[in-house]
Amino acid sequence: MTESKECERLLHSLGEYVDGELSEDLCTEIERHLLECHNCQVVVNTLRKTIELYHEEEEQETLPPEVGRRLYMRLNLEDYLRP
Amino acid sequence: MNEPNVKKPLSVQALKAGNREEFARMVEQYSPGIYRLALKMLGNAQDAEDVLQETFLKALRALPGFEERSSLSTWLYRIAMNEALMILRKKRPEAFSLEDQTTSQEDGESIEEPRDIVDWCCLPENELLSSEARDFLNRAVEQLSPALRAVFVLRDLQDLSVRETAEALGISETAVKTRLLRARLKLREELSAYYGHRMEVLGYDRIERM
The missing domain is CATH 1.10.10.10 (Winged helix-like DNA-binding domain superfamily/Winged helix DNA-binding domain)
Structure with missing residues (x-):
């Protein structure tokens, strides 16, 4: 991917770019580069999607009820256990 | 989690004073996140449960001295992460x-x-x-x-x-x-x-x- 200096620069700012933490100027610069660099576009898209998938997967995981029950017992909080 | 009393912000003062009801609310609010953290760090349900229990036991003991240099949640995550890393270190010293x-x-x-x-x-x-x-x-x-x-x-x-x-x-x-x-x-x-x-x-x- 690092065919040009711009690709390399993008790589270093990638984290902040996908988190929306870069200055407007840098963003504009990166977006201009993305328009003409297919590889960087793919890397940005798949990086975003990677983070998104982990988010979605995480949201679907809950505390198993029996684990919660044992925790409350261990902490002597039985009276606060919700049915 | 939809209960109104869960949404009310936790009172650090009550927690430090040893209020049990407030502690129970803290456990209810943070136990799912801490369990997930431990599960992702350790990849093993039994270890994750140990971390979960140890985290709140340690928090219970340490709360009176909590200095509020960070938020309560960051403080809890710090305890949980230390517990998880300790188990990892014991089980897989080579990774470290x-x-x-x-x-x-x-x-x-x-x-x-x-x-x-x-x-x-x-x-x-x-x-x-x-x-x-x-x-x-x-x-x-x-x-x-x-x-x-x-x-x-x-x-x-x-x-x-x-x-x-x-x-x-x-x-x-x-x-x-x-x-x-x-x-x-x-x-x-x-x-x-x-x-x-x-x-x-x-x-x-x-x-x-x-």
Whole structure:
């Protein structure tokens, strides 16, 4: 991917770019580069999607009820256990 | 979690004074997140449950002396992360001895170039999050070094800010950013190989592979 200096620069700012933490100027610069660099576009898209998938997967995981029950017992909080 | 009393912010003062009801609310609010954190760090339900229990037992003992230098949640995540790393260190010391040699490298300037350039974003959602894909996602996190995994779990899975992640791990914000980028790029690489293969199996045309 690092065919040009711009690709390399993008790589270093990638984290902040996908988190929306870069200055407007840098963003504009990166977006201009993305328009003409297919590889960087793919890397940005798949990086975003990677983070998104982990988010979605995480949201679907809950505390198993029996684990919660044992925790409350261990902490002597039985009276606060919700049915 | 929809109960009105859960939404009321926790009173740190009541917690420090040993109010049991407030402590129960804290447990209710944070136990799912702490369990997930431990599960992702350790990849084992029994270990994760141990971390969960130890975290709140330690918090209960330490609350009267809580100095509020960080938020309550960051403080709890810090206790939980220390517990998880301790178990990891006992079970897999080799991951840490290796890490000592690579930590400085991991915080250094150089970022590994992306290798797998395939756009798998077009795969349908049921393919991206099939049960097989979920297993793969979890295994990929487990393969990260403990240092990278800890940052990824706190920042991207538990949604802590860069600053909170730095506080919870006792490292600089710069180190958080570098490790986070490395972790994300490694995961992207793993996922690209996996989903790229799925695209081939399903007959999608791979646009380009470098």
